[in-house]
Amino acid sequence: MEQKLTEGFSSGVALDACSEETDRLREAEVLLAQGQTVPEVSRSLGITEQTYYRWRKEYGGLRLDQAKRLKELERENLRLRRAVSDLTLEKLILKEAAEGNF
Numbered sequence: 001m002e003q004k005l006t007e008g009f010s011s012g013v014a015l016d017a018c019s020e021e022t023d024r025l026r027e028a029e030v031l032l033a034q035g036q037t038v039p040e041v042s043r044s045l046g047i048t049e050q051t052y053y054r055w056r057k058e059y060g061g062l063r064l065d066q067a068k069r070l071k072e073l074e075r076e077n078l079r080l081r082r083a084v085s086d087l088t089l090e091k092l093i094l095k096e097a098a099e100g101n102f
C-alpha cells in the first residue's frame with residue numbers, strides 16, 4: 001500500500017514542461033509587446049492560440065518558481081485524490097464482506 005501512495009509523485013517531467021511553458025509564454029509576451037498579433041506569435045512559437053490563452057490563464061503573472069510549485073501541488077492533489085478513492089473503495093469492499101453481501 002505504501003508504494004501506491006507515493007508512486008508518481010517525484011516526476012521531473014512535469015516540472016520541465018512547466019518551465020518550457022512559462023519560457024514560451026514569456027517569449028510570446030515579448031513578441032506581443034513588439035506589436036505582433038496573437039495568431040502571429042502562436043504560429044512563430046508552434047502553438048495554437050488556444051494553447052497561448054490557456055498558458056496565459058494558468059501561468060500569467062507567476063514567477064517560474066511559483067509555476068513549478070503550482071505543478072507540484074497539482075500532482076500532489078491528484079495523488080491524494082487517488083489515495084482517498086482507493087481507500088474508500090477498500091472500505092466499501094470490507095463493509096460488504098463484513099455484512100455477508102458478497
